[in-house]
Amino acid sequence: MKKYLRLASLICFLLLTGCGSQRELKKQGYSLDTVFEAQIKVDNKKEKIQPAQRSLDAAFERLVELDSNLNKLSPLSEISALNANAALRVMDVSKTTYDLLEKSLNATVFTDGYFDITWRPLIKVFEMSNPTAERIARAKAAIGAKNVALDRSLNRVRYLNNTEIDFELIKKGFAVDLASGQLRNVSSGFVKGGNVAYYFGQKKLSLKLTEKENLNLKLNDAAVAILNASDSYYVNSAAWRKHLPLSAANDSIFQIIVIAPNAVTAEVLANAFYFMGVEKSLAKIAAIKRQASRQGMYEVYFVLDNDENGQRVVSSADK
Structure with missing residues (x-):
């Protein structure tokens, strides 16, 4: 009898289906050309679970609305x-x-x-x-x-001119923040859209930087954005970025990882830092941290491709 009780307790713990103190809720959807997913934990009480599920559904409804407004292929979009x-x-x-x-x-x-x-x-x-x-x-x-x-x-x-706007480099962060802002009674979990995520509460996150180096993060209500420079947008930018009204760097950047208090800031900084280059980016992060109330909320990690010397990591956390 004790054996079966122990087994039942273990199943409840692993599945979080109501036997413990918390319930795990999950949802996934496709919007803005990206897979969005949310996984949150709430107190395992009916008066907490039902509102949390409603807020999770509402969050994904906002993503659908945002997608209809920002769909460049639709003549009906804003x-x-x-x-x-x-x-x-x-x-x-x-x-x-x-x-x-x-x-x-x-x-x-x-x-x-x-x-x-x-x-x-x-x-x-x-x-x-x-x-x-x-x-x-x-x-x-x-x-x-x-x-x-x-x-x-x-x-x-x-x-005021024949300009055009493009939200490609901010829309995922904005969507993640929009969805996160809809959620209620969350003790831990995340909302993720592609390479941008927001983590509720305390979270340990491990990311592979190079063949020999991992990045182990301790987050607390923070967002992470990852930029991969092999994306066609960055590869093709060599043709036009020399015509920008600012001096765009040409560092051998393989990947950029930014930690910030919200997803919009993380995604914006990751993309800006690609064009800003390593030296200016580290100076910018240092300036931001001097003004921020929570200095540890801002960090950047550059993975640089040194060709025959392999990859190396440069980080604001080392400064």
């Missing part, structure tokens, strides 16, 4: 409408899209211009085989946060 018409007239947008626009423009200031959602006109020019100097000049004139005007009182947007 981003398609903005890029087609906002240079001609003032456009009304949803509060969620407006909030993302505002965060994106603020991120440009925060990163000293190394993150910018208006680079799309320049990128498009270099999708052609041989862009002329005139077309490059027109595209360069259309980039820059100065070309997007926001009316904060009415959630309205107007382009």
